[in-house]
Amino acid sequence: MTLELFFQYLFAGITYGSLYAIVAIGFNIIYNTTGIINFAQGEFVMLGGMISISLLQFMPLGAAIAVAVLITMLIGAAIEMLFIRWLVHPSVLRLVIITIGISILLRESALHIWGESIRSLPYFYGNEITTFSLGSVNISPQVIWVILACAVMMVGLNIFFRSTPIGREMRACAANRTAALLCGVNTRNMVTLSFMLSAGIGALAGCVMSPITYTQYDSGASLAIKGFTVAILGGLGNSMAAVAAGLLLGIIEAFSVTVVPLAFQDAVTITILLIILFVRPHGIFGSSEAARLKDF
Amino acid sequence: MNTRTSQQEPMLLLEKVNKQFGGLQAINNVGFTVQPGCIKAVIGPNGAGKTTLFNLIAGNIPVSSGTIIFQGQEIRGKKSHEIARMGMSRTFQNIKLFHGMTALECVMVGRHTRSCAGFLAGMLSLPWTWQEERAIRSRSMELLEMLEIADLAGTEVSSLAFGQQRAVEMARALAAEPDLLLLDEPAAGLNIYETAEVARLITAIRDMGITVLLVEHDMSLVMDVSDEIVVLSFGSKVAEDIPANIQKNAEVIKIYLGEDETV
Amino acid sequence: MKTRKLLSLTALALLTAGLHLFTVLSGTQFYLTQLTMAAYYGLVVIGLGVMMGYAGQISIGHAGFFAIGGYLSAALTTNDLTPFLAPGLIRWLDRVGLLVHGQDIFGDPLMTVSPWAACLSAVTVTALIALLIGGPVLKLRGHYLAMATLGFGIIVYRIFLASPFFGEADGISEVPGFQLLPATGLLGPVIISGDAAHRVLNYYLAWGVLLLGMALLLNLIDSRAGRALRSLHSSEEAAEAFGIDTARCKVQVFVLSAIYAALAGSLLTHFNGGIGPGEASVMKSVRYVALVAVGGMTSLWGTLVMGVGLTFLSLRGVFGSYDDVVFGVILIAVMLFAPEGVLRGLFGRALQRFLPGRQT
Numbered sequence A: 001m002t003l004e005l006f007f008q009y010l011f012a013g014i015t016y017g018s019l020y021a022i023v024a025i026g027f028n029i030i031y032n033t034t035g036i037i038n039f040a041q042g043e044f045v046m047l048g049g050m051i052s053i054s055l056l057q058f059m060p061l062g063a064a065i066a067v068a069v070l071i072t073m074l075i076g077a078a079i080e081m082l083f084i085r086w087l088v089h090p091s092v093l094r095l096v097i098i099t100i101g102i103s104i105l106l107r108e109s110a111l112h113i114w115g116e117s118i119r120s121l122p123y124f125y126g127n128e129i130t131t132f133s134l135g136s137v138n139i140s141p142q143v144i145w146v147i148l149a150c151a152v153m154m155v156g157l158n159i160f161f162r163s164t165p166i167g168r169e170m171r172a173c174a175a176n177r178t179a180a181l182l183c184g185v186n187t188r189n190m191v192t193l194s195f196m197l198s199a200g201i202g203a204l205a206g207c208v209m210s211p212i213t214y215t216q217y218d219s220g221a222s223l224a225i226k227g228f229t230v231a232i233l234g235g236l237g238n239s240m241a242a243v244a245a246g247l248l249l250g251i252i253e254a255f256s257v258t259v260v261p262l263a264f265q266d267a268v269t270i271t272i273l274l275i276i277l278f279v280r281p282h283g284i285f286g287s288s289e290a291a292r293l294k295d296f
Numbered sequence B: 001m002n003t004r005t006s007q008q009e010p011m012l013l014l015e016k017v018n019k020q021f022g023g024l025q026a027i028n029n030v031g032f033t034v035q036p037g038c039i040k041a042v043i044g045p046n047g048a049g050k051t052t053l054f055n056l057i058a059g060n061i062p063v064s065s066g067t068i069i070f071q072g073q074e075i076r077g078k079k080s081h082e083i084a085r086m087g088m089s090r091t092f093q094n095i096k097l098f099h100g101m102t103a104l105e106c107v108m109v110g111r112h113t114r115s116c117a118g119f120l121a122g123m124l125s126l127p128w129t130w131q132e133e134r135a136i137r138s139r140s141m142e143l144l145e146m147l148e149i150a151d152l153a154g155t156e157v158s159s160l161a162f163g164q165q166r167a168v169e170m171a172r173a174l175a176a177e178p179d180l181l182l183l184d185e186p187a188a189g190l191n192i193y194e195t196a197e198v199a200r201l202i203t204a205i206r207d208m209g210i211t212v213l214l215v216e217h218d219m220s221l222v223m224d225v226s227d228e229i230v231v232l233s234f235g236s237k238v239a240e241d242i243p244a245n246i247q248k249n250a251e252v253i254k255i256y257l258g259e260d261e262t263v
Numbered sequence C: 001m002k003t004r005k006l007l008s009l010t011a012l013a014l015l016t017a018g019l020h021l022f023t024v025l026s027g028t029q030f031y032l033t034q035l036t037m038a039a040y041y042g043l044v045v046i047g048l049g050v051m052m053g054y055a056g057q058i059s060i061g062h063a064g065f066f067a068i069g070g071y072l073s074a075a076l077t078t079n080d081l082t083p084f085l086a087p088g089l090i091r092w093l094d095r096v097g098l099l100v101h102g103q104d105i106f107g108d109p110l111m112t113v114s115p116w117a118a119c120l121s122a123v124t125v126t127a128l129i130a131l132l133i134g135g136p137v138l139k140l141r142g143h144y145l146a147m148a149t150l151g152f153g154i155i156v157y158r159i160f161l162a163s164p165f166f167g168e169a170d171g172i173s174e175v176p177g178f179q180l181l182p183a184t185g186l187l188g189p190v191i192i193s194g195d196a197a198h199r200v201l202n203y204y205l206a207w208g209v210l211l212l213g214m215a216l217l218l219n220l221i222d223s224r225a226g227r228a229l230r231s232l233h234s235s236e237e238a239a240e241a242f243g244i245d246t247a248r249c250k251v252q253v254f255v256l257s258a259i260y261a262a263l264a265g266s267l268l269t270h271f272n273g274g275i276g277p278g279e280a281s282v283m284k285s286v287r288y289v290a291l292v293a294v295g296g297m298t299s300l301w302g303t304l305v306m307g308v309g310l311t312f313l314s315l316r317g318v319f320g321s322y323d324d325v326v327f328g329v330i331l332i333a334v335m336l337f338a339p340e341g342v343l344r345g346l347f348g349r350a351l352q353r354f355l356p357g358r359q360t
Helices: A003-034 A041-055 A061-084 A092-114 A141-163 A165-175 A177-182 A187-213 A220-234 A239-256 A262-279 A288-293 B050-057 B080-085 B103-110 B119-124 B127-146 B162-175 B192-207 B219-225 B243-248 B250-257 C002-025 C031-054 C062-078 C087-095 C115-137 C142-162 C196-221 C224-234 C236-241 C246-272 C282-295 C300-315 C320-337 C342-352
Strands: A132-134 A137-139 B012-021 B024-034 B039-043 B065-070 B088-090 B180-184 B211-215 B228-233 B236-241 C099-103 C109-113 C178-181 C190-192
Touching: A003 A041, A003 A137, A003 A141, A003 A165, A003 A187, A003 A220, A003 A239, A041 A061, A041 A092, A041 A187, A041 A220, A061 A092, A061 A187, A092 A220, A092 C142, A092 C282, A092 C320, A137 A141, A141 A165, A141 A187, A165 A177, A165 A187, A177 A187, A220 A239, A220 A262, A220 C142, A239 A262, A262 C115, A262 C142, B012 B050, B024 B050, B024 B065, B039 B050, B039 B192, B039 B219, B050 B065, B050 B180, B050 B211, B080 B088, B080 C236, B088 B162, B103 B127, B103 B162, B103 C224, B119 B127, B119 C196, B119 C224, B127 B162, B127 C224, B162 B180, B162 B192, B192 B211, B192 B219, B219 B243, B228 B243, B228 B250, B236 B243, B236 B250, B243 B250, C002 C031, C002 C196, C031 C062, C031 C196, C031 C224, C031 C246, C031 C282, C031 C300, C062 C109, C062 C115, C062 C142, C062 C246, C062 C282, C087 C099, C087 C109, C109 C115, C115 C142, C115 C178, C115 C246, C142 C282, C190 C196, C190 C246, C196 C224, C196 C246, C196 C300, C224 C236, C224 C246, C236 C246, C282 C300, C282 C320, C300 C320
Parallel strands: B024 B236, B039 B211, B039 B228, B088 B180, B180 B211
Antiparallel strands: A132 A137, B012 B024, B012 B065, B228 B236, C099 C109, C178 C190
């Protein structure tokens, strides 16, 4: 493999890896406040892309993305209020099935609104052949956009969770829901907020990725399983580790093309997921002692 | 009691048993024996490690070090169901009945180790399994009758009253015809009449030839029925004696009543 | 209890005959085709129902097992074996009567496996796969179990979609009929095929298989092994304490439901004359879960009725382009409002009294 090709794969890996990390963080935010794995997480990414593409007819790119993110956040909130909020002590099985049902509804709605065609946002800067050189490697500016957006989201989330009162309340809710409730935190609203947040970051990731990956009504499912793989790799609920795990998976996937046919790329990721589940379900960065205390 | 002088091999033998959870020493160097045909009680304040000890004996969690020997066999490395097959049966502190089953079916599950029809035999409903089913059913009915809840046989367990659920648990544990029966707080949540009933029942079980190891909070029950008592505090054994001596043991009194009034 | 079980099975047999009679009287015999298909899908659903409802283990990958059964049957009975196997092995297989000589559309000789051998090996391979992955997968619980089975389903889907041997995106067509019995005396051959001439026969074959499958499952849940399965649903710790090897039990029921799915897949593929990758899709797996849920997790009869009924409507195209939406909505609505199943939710215990399967 030439050095040039190596870097090409590496940057592709980092780009996709950032996306997986964002999806994984979306999983984590909801998991931390509710203990739910939201199987519809990938659909938020798809919705963000789709809505912004449609809005682009009416407004400039930046505004389209902003509005798309807002709309997706509202959809996230609506989902929580309609389907999750009023359930009393639901079993895990029930929640798994409900979020799977939601993912089907979102996907099929998208199919009926946007059809089966593959769409994409235009490149934010230049077009698909615009590149700039970094040493001997040519990189599309969109890659920089993706990495930048993901980094900004990471920092933003960190500041939000550590320095704002609402962020702190959400962390309290994640640490001990009953105790948070007793301290006067409205835990129900925190749950709604967590759905909004993870819908929002998913949608934003969907927008910046759209020029590279394209958006189709059914692109959510495979993103969800990859994001989940990353969340598990990093240890469920651990968002910092999810970034490392996301980049790792993205890079593995990018380089796997050199040994496995492209058609089996998903199978590679899922095999990694299965191996991790069988061998270290608490993640490569997590501790098994802590994992045992969680209610799976 | 000195184990060497006893003629029989002990039913259960614990030697230098330790259990750590992370940095927490839940069980510290505990050792005692349970002789066949007797009722032994384990008492101690909340958090003394009684339930942990039970879970170690039943094989739900592995010991960190030390040995537990049941019926002459070391149980280390054995799974919970394998230990059950060696002749151990139990009840749970926070009742664990099988929801969605009737009282009778729950008790019939207790006969699992005493029957053998497998997956395929069950699917094909082979004629020889009919007889086994009948035997399981009639023996389970007998136990429900013995516990005076035969009229509830067809009721789903989750709709039973608390005391009735405890009775079903007891019947299920007895259905296994165990050599050793572990009772985890059998009187928790029961009123004094029901507790007295439980005391009679435990003695009756012993008279059936079943060895009983009992964890209990209710002092009067423990003092009434046990042949011997082990006292645990913060994971360590502080005393082991007959009930009369335990009642007089200064250290035990200190544990239960506090150091003195100034503390 | 035994008599009630027999009564309900007799009722199913009568219903089968009744439906046939209805189609004859109303001149709608073409319904029989979809009813036949629905019965095979029903077989998958009741197999999954025992695993999900009684043993409490979710699987969002059962379309994978269905597809493995169907695809193996299809591939073995349509692909020419000559390039794949050593000539000696082929001669030996031919001598023991496992091979069929035919001609492809260009008139070249075609050496394929006989449907009987193909079906048996398809089901056996599926069972072995289930046995192999069942151990590690079923150690997982809750979300992890759901994701692992979902992952398994996607891998199977991807493999079929990407393998030329399995026809890639087109799937496999031209699958021959499955002759169960040769013609004897006055009776014609008993053959599973979608040919209109065999329509009535196939309808009864499919419903017969479903009836038999149902009878076996009803036996199971009332047996010692069945009680063991149901006990681990509510407390694995308690089940273990009574000598039940929960890990083994879970794998057993997993393999059983995989066998049901594979058998249904194999037979339906012969009936349809082909299979495509859509049968392995995640949406199919989710649909099976939806059908189990709507029938009532712990009611095999409810699962059978809803499974066959809704599948029939779906096959008739009643839901139009909203087919998948309908199953998504069903899934959510049932889980939100009637997690015990629609039949029980609507009619309560009154109906349950007439449906055996869990009473003493």
